[in-house]
Structure formats: structure tokens, C-alpha cells
Amino acid sequence: MKLYGYWRSSAAYRVRIALNLKQLSFENLPVHLIKNGGEQHSISYKALNPAELVPTFTDGDISLNQSLAIIEYLEEMYPEPALLPQDPAAKAKVRALALDIACDIHPLNNLRVLQYLSGTLALTDEAKTAWIQHWLHTGFNALEQRLRRSAGQYCFADTLTLADICLVPQVYNAQRFALDMTAYPIISAIHHHCQQLAAFALAAPEQQPDAQ
Structure with a gap:
């Protein structure tokens, strides 16, 4: 298994956590x-992933992009420990929480968006930070309300799931951009609990070989 990623990529961070939780060996290729x-944007990487995004994951002849698709592939191939509940309704709720983060919150503070804001639109650093914090607050406000109904130690009761794998990298982004987390005690508590687990600690951006 090979994982092409970037140390500070939230999407690659998710896949690293999943691989660690399932105790799978992989080659980390920055x-x-x-x-x-x-x-x-290199020719060689574009041939592997025409979207020019990370992560890309390969397992023999199989090549996958999109972090949640990669994690669900790992879930199917290596079902223990399970990252999704067996009950269809519970599984759908966990997927919805994960997608709230991966599809609605994360893309608005992704690198290529920030580069467009700074470059093409020529926003100041202050304006760019305001943009980031606005959309983080918008997403976290809704997520915190949902977690009031579903959370225990983790996003879905007391079971670690795909939702937690998505939450931790997003909180890392929020901290990076100095977001005030006071209004999000449930998100903060889940993040703190996950950070005590070796699989999350080893996947942290600063622990990666290309960390700058």
C-alpha cells in the first residue's frame, strides 16, 4: 500500500488515521x-491523479482518490476494527456527520481555495483569515448542534467511527487559523479524547516525514 499525501492535508490526515487504526503498513510518499x-501539478503526479489533489492511494493495481472512498475501501477489505456501524440507520448517520465535515466544511479552507483568494482575488491576509473563520464557524455551529444529539465520547455515542476520523483533521485546521473554539465544547471534547489514541497521534501532521 502507498499513500501519496502532504503532511498538512486534512484529507491525507484522515487516511493516515484509518490506516493506523486498522494497523496496516503503508509507504508514505510525500x-x-x-x-x-x-x-x-507535476506530469508524473497528474498521470496518477488528474485532479492534482492529495491523497492518492494505491494497493497493487488499485488506485483511488478521495479520502472517504479510500477509507471505505479499507473498511471493506479490513473490517476490523469497524469504522462504520452495522445498523443501516446508524451507518447513514455516521456517514452524514463525516460528509458534513469532508464536503461542506473542509473544501472552503482547502489550499487551492486559499491560493485563489490570495492570488487571483488579491485578498489581504486579514480578509483571507476572516473568510476562513466565517466558514469554519458556520460549519462548526451546525455540527455542534448535531453532536448534541449523537455524541458520547466520540461523534456517535461511545464508538469511534469515520466521523471522528474526519473531525480531528478539521479541528487541526481550525486551530491553525486561530478559530475561537469556546462555542464548541462537544467538538473540542471529542477532539481531545481522540488525540489520546496512538493511531491519531501517529497520524498528526507534525509527525510526518515531510513536515515543515
Whole structure:
């Protein structure tokens, strides 16, 4: 197994957590999103992933992009420990929480969006930070309300799931952009609990070989 990623990529971070939780060995292959104009734009990487995004995951002849698709592949191939409940309704609720983060919150503070704000639109650093914090607050406000109904130690009761794998990297982003987390005690408590687990600690951006 090979994982092409970037140390600070939230999506790659999710996959690292899942691989660690399932205790799977993999080769971590850095794709630096800043150096040399962005290594994701290289001819060799574009051949692997035409979207020029990370992560890309390969397992023999299989090549996958999209972090949640990669994690669900791992879930099917290596079902223990389970990252999704067996009950269809519970499984759908966990997927919905994960998608709230991965599809609604994360894309608005992704690198290529921020580069467009700074570059093409010529926003100041202050304006860019305001943009990021606005959309983080919008997403976290809704997520915190949902978690009031579903959370225990983790996003879904006391069982670690795909939702937690998505939540931790998103909180890392929020902390990076100095978001005030006071209004989100449930999100903060789940994040703190997950951070005590080795699978999450080893997947942390600062622990990666390409960390800058």
C-alpha cells in the first residue's frame, strides 16, 4: 500500500488515521503542495491523479482518490476494527456527520481555495483569515448542534467511527487559523479524547516525514 499525501492535508490526515487504526503498513510518499510550484501539478503526479489533489492511494493495481472512498475501501477489505456501524440507520448517520465535515466544511479552507483568494482575488491576509473563520464557524455551529444529539465520547455515542476520523483533521485546521473554539465544547471534547489514541497521534501532521 502507498499513500501519496502532504503532511498538512486534512484529507491525507484522515487516511493516515484509518490506516493506523486498522494497523496496516503503508509507504508514505510525500507530495509537497507548495515547493516547486506544487508537486501535485507535476506530469508524473497528474498521470496518477488528474485532479492534482492529495491523497492518492494505491494497493497493487488499485488506485483511488478521495479520502472517504479510500477509507471505505479499507473498511471493506479490513473490517476490523469497524469504522462504520452495522445498523443501516446508524451507518447513514455516521456517514452524514463525516460528509458534513469532508464536503461542506473542509473544501472552503482547502489550499487551492486559499491560493485563489490570495492570488487571483488579491485578498489581504486579514480578509483571507476572516473568510476562513466565517466558514469554519458556520460549519462548526451546525455540527455542534448535531453532536448534541449523537455524541458520547466520540461523534456517535461511545464508538469511534469515520466521523471522528474526519473531525480531528478539521479541528487541526481550525486551530491553525486561530478559530475561537469556546462555542464548541462537544467538538473540542471529542477532539481531545481522540488525540489520546496512538493511531491519531501517529497520524498528526507534525509527525510526518515531510513536515515543515
